[in-house]
Amino acid sequence: MDFSSFSFHPAIAANIEAAKYAEATPIQQKAIPAMLSGRDVLGLAQTGTGKTAAFALPILQMLLEGGRCRARALIVSPTRELAEQTNKVFKEFSKGTELRSMSVFGGVSTKSQIKELKNSMPEILVACPGRLLDLLGQGAVRLDGIEILVLDEADQMFDMGFLPSIKKIVAALPKEHKTHLFSATLPKEIRSLARQFQRDPVRVEIGESRPAETVRHFMRSLDQGDKYETLRSVLGRIGTEGQTLIFTRTKHRAKKLALQLANAGFEATSLQGNLSQGQREKAMSSFRSGRATIMVATDIASRGIDVTQISHVINFDMPDTPEAYTHRIGRTGRMMRQGIALTFVTPDDRKLLRSIESLLGSAIPAMA
Secondary structure (H helix, E strand, O other): HHHHHOOOOHHHHHHHHHOOOOOOOOHHHHHHHHHOOOOOEEEEEOOOOHHHHHHHHHHHHOOOOOOOOOOOEEOOOHHHHHHHHHHHHHHOOOOOOOOOHHHHHOOHHHHHHHHHHHHHHOOOOOOOHHHHHHHOOOOOOOOOOOEEEEOHHHHHHHHHHHHHOOOOHHHHHOOOOEEEEEOOOOOOHHHHHHHHHHOOOOEOOOOOHOOOOEEEEEEEEEHHHOOOHHHHHHHHHHOOEEEEEEOOOOOHHHHHHHHHHHHOOEEEEOOOOOOOOOHHHHHHHHHHHOOOOEEOOOOHHHOOOOOOOOOOEOOOOOOOHHOOOOHHHHOOOOHOOEEEEEEOOOOHHHHHHHHHHHHHHOOOEOOO
C-alpha cells in the first residue's frame, strides 16, 4: 500500500515523498486509517517498524483543521532520545503546514524550555513525564486544549516507574480526547492502562512481537569467563562493517566493557544509567556520527536509540525475557535493512534460550 491511498494534505504528501517513503509499513497500513477515522489505537509493534510515522502522519492531518498557537497533541515518551527523535519526525513531515512541534525533557534548563514554549506556542508537544509535570506545576504549559494523546513505548514507561506520572498527566487533560497507546509488549499493567484510558480501541498487532525478518540470529555457547575474548574475536571479524550495539545486564558491566574495548583499540562508547545528560548526548552523538562503531548499553539506557545503520546486535549477557530479546534485536534490521544478532549463551542460559527460540519459531544456529 502506498501513501497516496491515505489522501494526506498536499504538504504532508510532499514531505512523505521527500523522505523517500514509498510503501507504508504494516503498522502504518493499519494504524493510520484507524486514527484518521477517530478511533483510539492500541498498537503493538517493535522498534524499527515505522511506528512513529504511523501516529505522526494522521496527527498532522487532523491538526490541520482547528485552532493554532496552543498545544493540541501530546506525545509522552520515556526518554529524551526518543522524544527528540519523535519531534524530529514531526518537524520533517510538518514542513509547509505551519504546524509547530517541540520536545521537552529533563537534563536541560527549565527556563530555556519555558521561553521556547512561549515563543513557539507549539500545537504538538513531545514530552518526557517528569519534565512535563514540572512545567505543568509551574503553569508554564497548559494541557486543557489537548485533543490527541499518544503514550509511546508504554511498556518501557512502566519499567521505568512512570505510570503514576502518566496518570497525573492524563488527569490534567480534557475529558474528551483521543488516546493512542503504542508498546512493544503488552504486560498486564499496560493492558490495565489501556482499559482505563482508551475507549474501544482498535488493536493493531504487527508480527506477534517477533523480531524483524531482516535479522539473522546466531548464538555462541561458552562459559562466562570466555565472553570477553570471544567478543574481541567477533568484533575483529566485523571490523568497520556497519555499527555494533552490545547489550549487558548491568550498567557497571556496560561501562567496564566499553572501557576494555577502547583500551584494546576499538572505537567504543557506552550508554548506561550513571551517565549525566551531557555524557549521554556525547555518547549518542559519537555513535550516530560513526566516530564510535561500538556502543555498549543496558536495556533501559538503550531505549530511544535510533541509528538505522546498526548492522550487528550482540547480547553479551542474555536478556531477562524473550520480550526483552525482541527489544534488543529491534535495533538492527531496521526499515528492511539486513542485520545480524549474536547471543552469548552460558550453561545457565539454556532455559531462556529455548524460550527465545519458541518466540522465534525456530532454533538459533551456532555461529561458526
